[in-house]
Each structure stands twice: as C-alpha cells, then as structure tokens.
Amino acid sequence: xxxxxxALLRSSRFLIVGGFGFAILTILLYTFRSLLGLGYVSSWxxxxxxxxxxxxxxxxxxxxxxxxxxDSALKRLWHYHVGYGFGFLVQFVVFYGLVRGMDLPYxxxxxxxxxxxxxxxxxxxxxxxWRASRIGNTYPKKWV
Numbered sequence: 503x504x505x506x507x508x509a510l511l512r513s514s515r516f517l518i519v520g521g522f523g524f525a526i527l528t529i530l531l532y533t534f535r536s537l538l539g540l541g542y543v544s545s546w547x548x549x550x551x552x553x554x555x556x557x558x559x560x561x562x563x564x565x566x567x568x569x570x571x572x573d574s575a576l577k578r579l580w581h582y583h584v585g586y587g588f589g590f591l592v593q594f595v596v597f598y599g600l601v602r603g604m605d606l607p608y609x610x611x612x613x614x615x616x617x618x619x620x621x622x623x624x625x626x627x628x629x630x631x632w633r634a635s636r637i638g639n640t641y642p643k644k645w646v
Contacts, residue, residue: 515565516624519557524616527553531612542608546597554586566632578631585626593619 527549534545558579593615600611 512565512628513624516561516627517620519560519565520616520620520623522560523553523557526556527616528609528612532609535608542601543598546594546608546612550586550590550593554583558582561627562632566627569632581631582627585623585631588626589619589623592622 530549530552531542531545534540534548535542538545540548561582562575562578596618597608597611597615600606600614601608604611606614
C-alpha cells in the first residue's frame with residue numbers, strides 16, 4: 503500500500519512542475535506566434551524545447567529526488583529528451599490535428615495536446631529516466 507501514496511505524490515509533483523512548464527510553453531508559444539510572427543509549428547517546437555529544458559531540474563530534484571542517480575545528469579537529460587521526443591510526437595500530432603483538422607485556436611489545441619502528452623511523459627520518465635532498478639535502491643533523502 504505504501505507505493506500508492508508514493509505514486510500519487512510523485513505524479514502530483516510531476517503535474518505541478520509540468521504546470522509551470524506548460525505556462526512557459528504557452529507564454530512562449532504566444533510570444534513567438536503572435537508577437538514575433540513565427541509560424542505556429544516553429545513557435546510550438548521552439549517553445550516546447552525551452553519548456554523541456556526548464557522542467558528537467560525540478561523533476562530531477564523534487565519529483566524523483568528519492569531516486570538520485572549515480573549516473574551523470576547529462577545521461578538523464580538525454581533520457582529526458584528521448585522520452586519527451588516520443589511525447590513530442592504524440593503532442594504534435596494532437597496539436598497539429600486540432601489546429602489543421604478541426605480549426606481550433608492554437609492555444610486551445612496546445613492545452614489538449616499537453617493533457618495527452620502528460621500521461622505519456624510521466625509514464626516514460628518514471629520507468630526509464632529515473633527507473634529505480636537502474637539507479638539502485640539506496641537513495642540519499644536530501645533531495646526529497
């Protein structure tokens with residue numbers, strides 16, 4: 503039973519960090535598209551990459567802080583990008599389909615795409631990026 507509260511706490515932390523990442527994504531998407539005049543696809547990709555980089559450290563230290571890894575931060579950042587790369591594709595298909603196929607406003611499509619991507623991203627990162635069996639079962643508690 504202990505794992506259910508841990509999973510709820512971890513997923514809640516992931517969603518809080520992701521909420522800040524989503525806010526950054528949305529502000530940048532609006533800035534790049536509406537203020538700078540970039541295309542909505544270019545704006546989305548650029549804003550998404552910046553938000554991914556922003557959320558890496560809070561997720562490393564706070565969300566998965568009990569799984570402090572012995573491997574390098576660069577390796578975890580690589581796994582983080584791989585996971586988000588797949589999530590990127592899922593989110594982009596949803597985003598593009600809603601904008602082009604259903605003619606939804608790009609900010610509404612972005613919200614829908616983020617909801618779909620959040621489930622994928624949490625699952626991937628919990629099982630791959632900060633996988634307990636890869637990292638080991640003894641974690642310093644200083645990051646929790």
